[in-house]
Amino acid sequence: AVAAPAIAQSTPDVRWRLTSSFPKSLDTIYGAAEVFAKLVAEATDNKFQIQVFAAGEIVPGLQAADAIQNGTVECCHTAPYYYVGKDPTFAFGTAVPFGLNSRQQNAWFYHGGGMELLNDFFKKYNIVSLPGGNTGTQMGGWFRKEIKTPADLNGLKMRIGGLAGRVIQKLGAVPQQIAGGDIYPALEKGTIDAAEWVGPYDDEKLGFNKVAPYYYYPGWWEGGAALHFFINTEAWAKLPKNYQAIVTAAAGYANVDMQAKYDARNPAAVRRLVQSGAQLRPFSPDIMEACQKASVELYAEISKDNADFKKIHDAYMAFRNDEYLWFQISEFTYDSYMIRSRAKG
Amino acid sequence: AVAAPAIAQSTPDVRWRLTSSFPKSLDTIYGAAEVFAKLVAEATDNKFQIQVFAAGEIVPGLQAADAIQNGTVECCHTAPYYYVGKDPTFAFGTAVPFGLNSRQQNAWFYHGGGMELLNDFFKKYNIVSLPGGNTGTQMGGWFRKEIKTPADLNGLKMRIGGLAGRVIQKLGAVPQQIAGGDIYPALEKGTIDAAEWVGPYDDEKLGFNKVAPYYYYPGWWEGGAALHFFINTEAWAKLPKNYQAIVTAAAGYANVDMQAKYDARNPAAVRRLVQSGAQLRPFSPDIMEACQKASVELYAEISKDNADFKKIHDAYMAFRNDEYLWFQISEFTYDSYMIRSRAKG
Numbered sequence: 001a002v003a004a005p006a007i008a009q010s011t012p013d014v015r016w017r018l019t020s021s022f023p024k025s026l027d028t029i030y031g032a033a034e035v036f037a038k039l040v041a042e043a044t045d046n047k048f049q050i051q052v053f054a055a056g057e058i059v060p061g062l063q064a065a066d067a068i069q070n071g072t073v074e075c076c077h078t079a080p081y082y083y084v085g086k087d088p089t090f091a092f093g094t095a096v097p098f099g100l101n102s103r104q105q106n107a108w109f110y111h112g113g114g115m116e117l118l119n120d121f122f123k124k125y126n127i128v129s130l131p132g133g134n135t136g137t138q139m140g141g142w143f144r145k146e147i148k149t150p151a152d153l154n155g156l157k158m159r160i161g162g163l164a165g166r167v168i169q170k171l172g173a174v175p176q177q178i179a180g181g182d183i184y185p186a187l188e189k190g191t192i193d194a195a196e197w198v199g200p201y202d203d204e205k206l207g208f209n210k211v212a213p214y215y216y217y218p219g220w221w222e223g224g225a226a227l228h229f230f231i232n233t234e235a236w237a238k239l240p241k242n243y244q245a246i247v248t249a250a251a252g253y254a255n256v257d258m259q260a261k262y263d264a265r266n267p268a269a270v271r272r273l274v275q276s277g278a279q280l281r282p283f284s285p286d287i288m289e290a291c292q293k294a295s296v297e298l299y300a301e302i303s304k305d306n307a308d309f310k311k312i313h314d315a316y317m318a319f320r321n322d323e324y325l326w327f328q329i330s331e332f333t334y335d336s337y338m339i340r341s342r343a344k345g
Numbered sequence: 346a347v348a349a350p351a352i353a354q355s356t357p358d359v360r361w362r363l364t365s366s367f368p369k370s371l372d373t374i375y376g377a378a379e380v381f382a383k384l385v386a387e388a389t390d391n392k393f394q395i396q397v398f399a400a401g402e403i404v405p406g407l408q409a410a411d412a413i414q415n416g417t418v419e420c421c422h423t424a425p426y427y428y429v430g431k432d433p434t435f436a437f438g439t440a441v442p443f444g445l446n447s448r449q450q451n452a453w454f455y456h457g458g459g460m461e462l463l464n465d466f467f468k469k470y471n472i473v474s475l476p477g478g479n480t481g482t483q484m485g486g487w488f489r490k491e492i493k494t495p496a497d498l499n500g501l502k503m504r505i506g507g508l509a510g511r512v513i514q515k516l517g518a519v520p521q522q523i524a525g526g527d528i529y530p531a532l533e534k535g536t537i538d539a540a541e542w543v544g545p546y547d548d549e550k551l552g553f554n555k556v557a558p559y560y561y562y563p564g565w566w567e568g569g570a571a572l573h574f575f576i577n578t579e580a581w582a583k584l585p586k587n588y589q590a591i592v593t594a595a596a597g598y599a600n601v602d603m604q605a606k607y608d609a610r611n612p613a614a615v616r617r618l619v620q621s622g623a624q625l626r627p628f629s630p631d632i633m634e635a636c637q638k639a640s641v642e643l644y645a646e647i648s649k650d651n652a653d654f655k656k657i658h659d660a661y662m663a664f665r666n667d668e669y670l671w672f673q674i675s676e677f678t679y680d681s682y683m684i685r686s687r688a689k690g
Contacts, residue, residue, distance in 0.1 A: 039590055042590035043591045045586070045587045101676070103448065103604060107605045109605070111602075111606045136675070136676055217679075218674075218675040220679065223679050223683070241390075242390045246591065249384045249388060249591065249594035252598030252599075252600075253596075254597075260448075263451070264452040266671045271670065285682075321687060325616065328684040329562050330482040330483065330563040330564060331481055331482045334446065334482040335680075336677075338665075339672070342670070342673075
């Protein structure tokens, strides 16, 4: 018998499917999975091919994690906070109200113990996770009427999910779960009063400005919303070490690339939205404070009965406080100056 | 004859040397080259090995680009603005006074046409470049005395390099080029009045707070200082496509990883520095404005005689203005709120 060359053992043919939680129309966020799969294929001379499916093609968008847990699909690209119904601890993988911004989220993931904590938790779901993109601070969404005080949230029907929905519920609002394509008619008919989506580049495509002109900011429930690649633990363990390294590197590239794409595309989109009638409005300080107070209450409630949540929450919030100690110095002062200078022309 | 398996052609043994412009003591920035080389080795089962050398081991730190241009070394990890003596256009690869912040720099590189423009320029130097790290907004450095007005810059001897040195020269300051290890004694003896280095985590190691207690911010000359991997064009062209993809992915990972490391380590360092006597001071608005005015003048002067500089400058500054149009909305308002909220406790 002729011995197989050693290298053959490390470049086996592997075929994975990746189910995205996003439609192709969200090209920035969906595109991160394509960037990832393309790099993995190129890096292995097409020996390791990952076929990317949009939400709903093989798995519904919000069930991507289940498909990984069950091993019916090897890999997905998703927002962990979609799974707060399973356990609110998932939220720390994406964003929690009044949490980390995009860079801080990466600092926590890569060098603040975040991925160790999260992957320890994700083990229960047969998931190995790698950070794979960020949107930056999202917008607060589209409102049919101005809201000026916390009292204006009372009775407000808003399309908003996850922990943020539970926060505004404490202020009397009525959170609604509505799929992307159904938001526009709901806003138009007045079935809902407000809806949050992502930011200018994505929001523009859905045309919300025509039916709900008040465009609020910031999206305090996603200061830096992170996406992840979830990989089935057995599928991950079966990969040779070199393929694991390629997947790790490609996910890192997709991570920085996706944030860069949003940052490059949002400016022109926000300008077009304002030109076509969107009215930018900051949430008032008392609305922000009331929502933060409600968030802190919610975290305390969940922490009482959920040790995983408490453990990660406490580490995450301590990290957040340290991050803003530093960011308020050079980073924030620089941006402040540049923004003022730009306004002066 | 037995035909070699096809895969053998795409996983040749390759040995590169990488010369870093940084000493090992700057573990965060030097570490990015190690992260990069380790991923490339793991991804290729050690077929493609990149040996990392610290500044001065095989090439002096500030001559790394020359070694790539001459092909004596295949790859380096460096700050392009070290080479403004060759051509000030190099500066756009790292940072220019009143330029982009870290995220915006990546947005420009990956999706704003930045790397196309830079690599077109770098061709003249036989360099192919990939972004490979960022420090975030640096600090403005250490001063023996407080400076309150632009007039206080007059006659000030400051360790500061590149375009920033030419900017403060316009205000009467005397820029000095001093290697890292020589800064402390120069500050102690009063040979110089001030020195800029990087940020809290790196600055702390050199102990400047003991001899120049006023720690100014922000470093307006590096809003988001980027590092790059420079690769000799022939060495790059010789790589099989799959190795090129691995190098690209690993550089992307190193890019996001290095910023994360700085962001994770700076908070504790700034706290320790303040506890040991460093006095934080913001540059006054009139100093910032005078320096920005001098920067704009400098850009106009260089642009007159340097078409490469003008072309990239104009694209870069248009991009910057767009970026801050967007960043001032959700991103900045979110950070503002979080910083105020933290201060209230």
